[in-house]
Amino acid sequence: MAGNGNENTGGDFSFSAAAARDALPRITTEKGAKSPTPSVCQDDTAPPVNFQTIDELHSLQKKRSAPTTPLRGGGVAGVTGTSGPTTPVSAENMLQSVSASLASLTRETGPKLIRGDPTSLAKVAHVPHTPTSLPAADVSDSGLKFTHVLHNLSPAELYEQAIKYEKGSFVTSTGALATLSGAKTGRSPKDKRVVKDETTAAELWWGKGSPNIEMDEQTFLVNRERAVDYLNSLDKVFVNDQYLNWDPENRLKVRIVSARAYHSLFMHNMCIRPTPEELENFGTPDFTIYNAGKFPCNRFTHYMTSSTSVDINLGRREMVILGTQYAGEMKKGLFGVMHYLMPKRKILSLHSGCNMGKSGDVALFFGLSGTGKTTLSTDHNRYLIGDDEHCWSETGVSNIEGGCYAKCIDLAREKEPDIWNAIKFGTVLENVVFDEHTREVDYSDKSVTENTRAAYPIEYIPNSKIPCVGPHPKNVILLACDAFGVLPPISKLNLAQTMYHFISGYTALVAGTEEGVKEPRATFSACFGAAFIMLHPTKYAAMLAEKMQAQGATGWLVNTGWSGGSYGSGSRIKLAYTRKIIDAIHSGSLLNATYRKTDIFGLEIPNEVEGVPSDILEPINAWADKDAYQDTLLKLARLFRNNFETFTNHKIGDDGNLTEEILAAGPNF
Ligand SMILES: Nc1ncnc2c1ncn2[C@@H]1O[C@H](COP(=O)(O)OP(=O)(O)O)[C@@H](O)[C@H]1O
Numbered sequence: 083m084a085g086n087g088n089e090n091t092g093g094d095f096s097f098s099a100a101a102a103r104d105a106l107p108r109i110t111t112e113k114g115a116k117s118p119t120p121s122v123c124q125d126d127t128a129p130p131v132n133f134q135t136i137d138e139l140h141s142l143q144k145k146r147s148a149p150t151t152p153l154r155g156g157g158v159a160g161v162t163g164t165s166g167p168t169t170p171v172s173a174e175n176m177l178q179s180v181s182a183s184l185a186s187l188t189r190e191t192g193p194k195l196i197r198g199d200p201t202s203l204a205k206v207a208h209v210p211h212t213p214t215s216l217p218a219a220d221v222s223d224s225g226l227k228f229t230h231v232l233h234n235l236s237p238a239e240l241y242e243q244a245i246k247y248e249k250g251s252f253v254t255s256t257g258a259l260a261t262l263s264g265a266k267t268g269r270s271p272k273d274k275r276v277v278k279d280e281t282t283a284a285e286l287w288w289g290k291g292s293p294n295i296e297m298d299e300q301t302f303l304v305n306r307e308r309a310v311d312y313l314n315s316l317d318k319v320f321v322n323d324q325y326l327n328w329d330p331e332n333r334l335k336v337r338i339v340s341a342r343a344y345h346s347l348f349m350h351n352m353c354i355r356p357t358p359e360e361l362e363n364f365g366t367p368d369f370t371i372y373n374a375g376k377f378p379c380n381r382f383t384h385y386m387t388s389s390t391s392v393d394i395n396l397g398r399r400e401m402v403i404l405g406t407q408y409a410g411e412m413k414k415g416l417f418g419v420m421h422y423l424m425p426k427r428k429i430l431s432l433h434s435g436c437n438m439g440k441s442g443d444v445a446l447f448f449g450l451s452g453t454g455k456t457t458l459s460t461d462h463n464r465y466l467i468g469d470d471e472h473c474w475s476e477t478g479v480s481n482i483e484g485g486c487y488a489k490c491i492d493l494a495r496e497k498e499p500d501i502w503n504a505i506k507f508g509t510v511l512e513n514v515v516f517d518e519h520t521r522e523v524d525y526s527d528k529s530v531t532e533n534t535r536a537a538y539p540i541e542y543i544p545n546s547k548i549p550c551v552g553p554h555p556k557n558v559i560l561l562a563c564d565a566f567g568v569l570p571p572i573s574k575l576n577l578a579q580t581m582y583h584f585i586s587g588y589t590a591l592v593a594g595t596e597e598g599v600k601e602p603r604a605t606f607s608a609c610f611g612a613a614f615i616m617l618h619p620t621k622y623a624a625m626l627a628e629k630m631q632a633q634g635a636t637g638w639l640v641n642t643g644w645s646g647g648s649y650g651s652g653s654r655i656k657l658a659y660t661r662k663i664i665d666a667i668h669s670g671s672l673l674n675a676t677y678r679k680t681d682i683f684g685l686e687i688p689n690e691v692e693g694v695p696s697d698i699l700e701p702i703n704a705w706a707d708k709d710a711y712q713d714t715l716l717k718l719a720r721l722f723r724n725n726f727e728t729f730t731n732h733k734i735g736d737d738g739n740l741t742e743e744i745l746a747a748g749p750n751f
C-alpha cells in the first residue's frame with residue numbers, strides 16, 4: 083500500500099524485530115542532545131527560536147518604524163490609557179491637533195481619539211479629550227466613544243485597509259489598487275458652494291459665468307457640523323497631513339480627514355508627501371478638508387439643491403464634502419483655494435501641465451479636461467514637472483501637486499508607455515473593469531464610467547523632475563479638443579491671440595469628467611479652468627500676458643480633437659501626429675517655419691511640420707464636404723463671438739492697447 087513508506091515486495095510485511103516489540107524509539111528533544119541519527123539531516127539544525135507562542139511569532143514580523151516616523155498607528159505597542167513615557171510627544175501633538183480639527187462647533191469639545199486600526203490587538207495611545215465635567219445634558223454617546231485615527235498611513239497599510247473594509251477594492255495584475263468611487267464618477271460643479279462673506283464678496287468673481295455659487299457662513303457651519311459628526315461617529319478616520327506647491331516659499335500645509343482608505347491613498351499620491359522629519363514638525367494645517375464621502379447633505383439645508391455639496395470657506399480655510407466619493411473633488415477643491423491664495427502673492431495659478439527639455443526649456447500645456455495636458459506633458463524625451471496644476475512666480479514655475487491623475491479610457495501601452503508603466507503598486511485605479519481571475523484591466527471597458535482614472539505619485543514617471551520646479555516657460559501651448567474639426571492641428575499665436583484664446587477657454591468637453599456629460603459638446607471655460615478660478619478671468623489673463631511678455635514666451639494653439647469632419651464624421655487627430663507637432667514646438671523648428679493666415683480666425687498655420695501629413699495642417703483640405711466645412715467654421719466662430727461678449731466691457735491689466743488688441747483677436751466675419 084502506498085503511504086507507509088515501505089516497499090511492499092511480495093505480500094510479506096515485516097518490521098524489524100526491535101521496532102515491532104517496543105514501537106517507535108523516543109526522540110530526544112533536550113537542548114544539546116545528539117540527534118539519534120547524527121549522519122542524516124545534519125544541516126537541518128536551526129538556531130533556537132526566540133518566540134514561545136504564535137502571537138509572539140507574529141509580533142516579530144513587524145519591526146517598529148524608525149524614530150523619525152513617529153506617527154504610525156496600528157501594531158505599535160504603546161501604552162494604554164493616558165499617554166505615558168513611551169508615547170512620542172509628536173504623536174500626542176498629532177492627536178491633539180486632529181482632535182481640534184474634529185471638534186464639534188456646538189459641543190466645543192474634540193472627540194476622543196486613538197492612534198491605529200480599531201481591530202488591531204495592540205493597544206495604542208490616545209488623547210484624553212479635554213473637559214471632563216460637562217453638564218449631564220451635554221453628555222452624549224458620541225462623546226463617550228473613541229475614534230481611531232489612521233494618520234498618514236503608508237500605501238501598503240492603506241491597501242490592507244481598503245481591501246479589508248471597502249467593497250470594490252482589489253489588487254490588479256500590475257499591483258495597482260482598483261477602487262470604486264460610488265455613484266459619482268466625476269466632479270459635481272453645480273453642487274459647489276463658496277462662502278460669501280464681506281471679504282470674499284468684494285474679492286471673488288460672482289454672478290453670471292462664475293463657478294462660485296454663494297452660500298452663507300451659517301449654512302457652511304451646518305454642513306461642516308454634519309460632516310464632522312459623521313466622521314466622529316465612525317470607528318476610524320483617515321488623516322493625511324501633506325503639502326501643496328513645490329515652491330518652498332509658497333508651500334501650503336493641508337490636512338485631509340476622510341472616511342476611506344481610497345481617499346487617503348488618493349491624496350497621498352496627489353499631494354506632496356512630507357518627509358518623516360517634516361511630518362514630525364507639521365504643526366497646524368493651513369487648510370483642512372472634511373470629506374464625509376457618501377454621507378449626504380441635508381436637502382432641507384438652505385442652498386442645497388441635491389444631496390451632494392462641496393463647500394469652500396476661504397475665511398475658515400476649510401472645505402466640506404458631503405454626498406460624493408469622487409476623489410477628484412478634493413484635488414480640484416484645493417486647486418480652487420490656490421487660485422485664491424496665490425494671486426494675492428502675485429503668483430499665477432495655472433490649470434496646465436508642464437515639462438522641461440534637456441536644455442531647460444519649459445512648456446506649459448493649458449487645456450480643459452481630456453484635451454491632453456497629462457498625455458502630452460508626459461513625454462519620454464522631456465522632464466515632467468507636473469500634469470495639471472502649476473504656479474508661475476517671479477522665479478519660474480512650480481507644480482502644486484505631488485502626483486498625476488491620468489485618464490485611462492482606451493489606455494494603450496504602445497501609445498502612452500510611461501502612464502501605462504506608472505500603473506503599479508501604490509497607484510489608485512478608479513472605476514476600471516478587470517478580469518475577475520487574472521485581474522488584468524480592460525482599459526476599453528466603459529461599463530462603470532468613461533472617466534476611468536489612475537492617480538500615481540509623480541516619481542512613478544521615470545523622467546519626472548524632482549523637485550517639481552523649473553525656470554520661466556518658453557512656450558505656452560493652448561490645447562483645444564475641437565469636436566467641430568475646423569481648428570487647425572497647430573497654429574502660432576501672437577500675444578493678443580493667446581490672451582483671446584486663454585480667456586475663451588474653448589474645447590469640446592469630453593464625456594465623463596463632469597457628471598451628466600455623455601457626448602462631446604462645445605464648451606467655453608475661461609482660463610481653461612473656469613470651474614476652479616476664484617477671481618475674474620481677466621485678473622489671471624492680465625498676469626499671464628505680463629509674464630509672457632516679460633519672458634518672451636510664444637503662444638500656440640493645438641487642436642487635439644477632430645480632423646476631416648466634426649465628431650461623428652471626422653476622426654480624432656492621431657496622438658502620434660500631435661506628438662510630432664509638440665516636438666516641433668519644443669525643438670524651436672516651428673518658430674522658423676513659413677506660415678499662412680486662415681480666414682475668419684486669422685490663425686497662422688505652418689506649411690509643414692516634420693512627421694505630419696501636410697494635408698491635415700489646413701483643416702479644409704481634410705474635409706470632403708467643403709461647404710459643410712465653411713458652415714461649421716462660421717458656426718464655431720459665432721459661438722466664440724457670443725461667448726466673448728461678457729468680456730468686452732472688461733479691461734485686461736493696465737494696458738489699454740492690449741485690451742483693444744485682445745478684443746480684435748477673435749474671429750472676423
Ligand atoms: N491627438 C491627441 N492628443 C492628445 N490626446 C489624445 C489625442 N488623441 C487621443 N487622445 C486621448 O485623449 C485623452 C487626453 O486626456 P488627458 O491627457 O488626461 O487630458 P487632461 O490631462 O487635459 O485632462 C487621453 O486619453 C489620450 O489618449
Ligand SMILES: C=C(OP(=O)(O)O)C(=O)O
Nearest residue numbers: 269410450451452487595
Ligand atoms: C480631475 C480633473 O482634471 P483633468 O480632467 O483636467 O485631469 C477634473 O477636472 O475633475
Ligand SMILES: [Ca+2]
Nearest residue numbers: 433450451470
Ligand atoms: Ca485638470
Ligand SMILES: [Mn+2]
Nearest residue numbers: 455456470487
Ligand atoms: Mn489631467
